[in-house]
Amino acid sequence: MISKVYTVAFEGVSANVVTVETQFSPGLPSFSIVGLANKAVSESKERIRACFQTLGFSLPCQRITVNLAPADLQKEGSHYDLPIALGLMSALGIVDRFELEKYIVLGEIRLDGNIAAVNGVLPAAIKAGENNQGIIIPKACAKEAAWAGEIPILAADNIIKIVNHFKGKQVLSQPQPVKMLVRDTKHGDFQEIKGQAQAKRAVEIAAAGGHNLLLIGPPGSGKSMLAARLPSILPDLSPREALEVTMLHSLCGIVPESGLVTARPYRAPHHSASLPAMVGGGSKAKPGEISLSHHGVLFLDEMPEFNRQTLEALRQPLETNEIAVARVNKHITYPANIQLIAAMNPCRCGFYGQEEKQCHRAPTCAKDYQSKISGPLLDRFDIILNVQPVKAEDLKNPNIICGDSSKIIAERVTMARALQNTRNKTSPDASPGVLNSNLDGKNLYEQLKLTPNAKIILDKALDKLGLSARAYHRIMRVSRTIADLDQSENTDHPHVAEALSYRQMIIGR
Numbered sequence: 001m002i003s004k005v006y007t008v009a010f011e012g013v014s015a016n017v018v019t020v021e022t023q024f025s026p027g028l029p030s031f032s033i034v035g036l037a038n039k040a041v042s043e044s045k046e047r048i049r050a051c052f053q054t055l056g057f058s059l060p061c062q063r064i065t066v067n068l069a070p071a072d073l074q075k076e077g078s079h080y081d082l083p084i085a086l087g088l089m090s091a092l093g094i095v096d097r098f099e100l101e102k103y104i105v106l107g108e109i110r111l112d113g114n115i116a117a118v119n120g121v122l123p124a125a126i127k128a129g130e131n132n133q134g135i136i137i138p139k140a141c142a143k144e145a146a147w148a149g150e151i152p153i154l155a156a157d158n159i160i161k162i163v164n165h166f167k168g169k170q171v172l173s174q175p176q177p178v179k180m181l182v183r184d185t186k187h188g189d190f191q192e193i194k195g196q197a198q199a200k201r202a203v204e205i206a207a208a209g210g211h212n213l214l215l216i217g218p219p220g221s222g223k224s225m226l227a228a229r230l231p232s233i234l235p236d237l238s239p240r241e242a243l244e245v246t247m248l249h250s251l252c253g254i255v256p257e258s259g260l261v262t263a264r265p266y267r268a269p270h271h272s273a274s275l276p277a278m279v280g281g282g283s284k285a286k287p288g289e290i291s292l293s294h295h296g297v298l299f300l301d302e303m304p305e306f307n308r309q310t311l312e313a314l315r316q317p318l319e320t321n322e323i324a325v326a327r328v329n330k331h332i333t334y335p336a337n338i339q340l341i342a343a344m345n346p347c348r349c350g351f352y353g354q355e356e357k358q359c360h361r362a363p364t365c366a367k368d369y370q371s372k373i374s375g376p377l378l379d380r381f382d383i384i385l386n387v388q389p390v391k392a393e394d395l396k397n398p399n400i401i402c403g404d405s406s407k408i409i410a411e412r413v414t415m416a417r418a419l420q421n422t423r424n425k426t427s428p429d430a431s432p433g434v435l436n437s438n439l440d441g442k443n444l445y446e447q448l449k450l451t452p453n454a455k456i457i458l459d460k461a462l463d464k465l466g467l468s469a470r471a472y473h474r475i476m477r478v479s480r481t482i483a484d485l486d487q488s489e490n491t492d493h494p495h496v497a498e499a500l501s502y503r504q505m506i507i508g509r
């Protein structure tokens, strides 16, 4: 007799159902796992053998064959332990095989029968819901699975509890999603930044329209400080976005205790980050920083210090909002709809442009340093801003409260985003609309609602500045966001003029 248990294999964020078939057959005692299993999966049998010994179950002195079907799908990860162990128990008649077939099973087992947390529980639970199945998971992942909707969930910290549940001795209770979600307030406030009114305005516009922003300025001018305060003005994720983001975090095993990521992601990888760490993939197929920033912000501080190849790899996802990672025999795609914020010094010594401080190699040193950022990458920034050093009089006044608080800016950002959500629909029944930064083609021209005066300025800029088509469209998008912050239906000439002022060319370009 062959027993069947269902589990999943991950391909990008999608979970594919894998059937664990177990058969005992006559012959010399052996235990083999077949079906394109990687090392972690084939080591399962040692963990299971030891676990059965501890719990007092004995495996039959027969040939044990476990097949993970379909056989051509790569099986990676440690979550196959529990389905294989339950498959054996079902073949031995310890648990009811028909009851077990109603669930998708994930979990890593320890030698004492305890079940450890695994990655990818949320995508698996969503798959179970689609298939009208329940899910059996480690107790530590219960809250995460509860966000997948109304599906039966058995969350246990020990394999014995699952056996007892099926025998009716100790019924496991259904976990509930956490209701209270507390907004993360550990970020600083915009009011702590003295002076820098233009830079603050640029960050607000970037936040409102989801625009890519590059800050160039001398050390200590507050670039990192500005970027670090961005999360304090970004709206929380919508329920749909939260689920998408949590799925990606789930694949990396970094879901918060509540089981759901609700704060907009803000990732700031160090410049030593490798290519797989940034874009995903590598020996274990996992989303990279760019996908972990999906629906949020990827901040690259000291951008020219990043490996060139790593930076160039961001170009394609910045256009397509997803990243395709090559694996041994196929491509897997992760979503990567991000807002890129980058900061850099104007040159290696950092003071290019300040007569009294710049080094004797200026402007060559600035040209060399800035040429580390390629033209095509630069073209993908909607806003390029030269941040000036903080003015002495701004700094000296200890009581000065500068500009609006993050709370007030966040309200303006939320309002501007609400306008975009109702207006920027890609089709009449699409909901919600896209952010201005994602407007494209016909939709961009339609939603822009450019006044004749604004068109004159825009056309002049195109002739004078020799803009690329991409840069031209980016200015249009930023103008639209400025108009939205102004609660204006049309995009008028002051909006376009301000957008043009945020395309400060970097040296030699």
Ligand SMILES: Nc1ncnc2c1ncn2[C@@H]1O[C@H](COP(=O)(O)OP(=O)(O)O)[C@@H](O)[C@H]1O
Pocket (backbone or CB within 6 Å): 192, 193, 194, 195, 196, 217, 218, 219, 220, 221, 222, 223, 224, 225, 226, 343, 390
């Ligand atoms: N505008 C400002 N207002 C108040 N403090 C500032 C400002 N700019 C810089 N600082 C101070 O200088 C420190 C360094 O700023 P940082 O943002 O790291 O500079 P940068 O990234 O431009 O080199 C901050 O932690 C803060 O204490």
Ligand SMILES: [Mg+2]
Pocket (backbone or CB within 6 Å): 223, 224, 225, 301, 302, 343
């Ligand atoms: Mg810095």
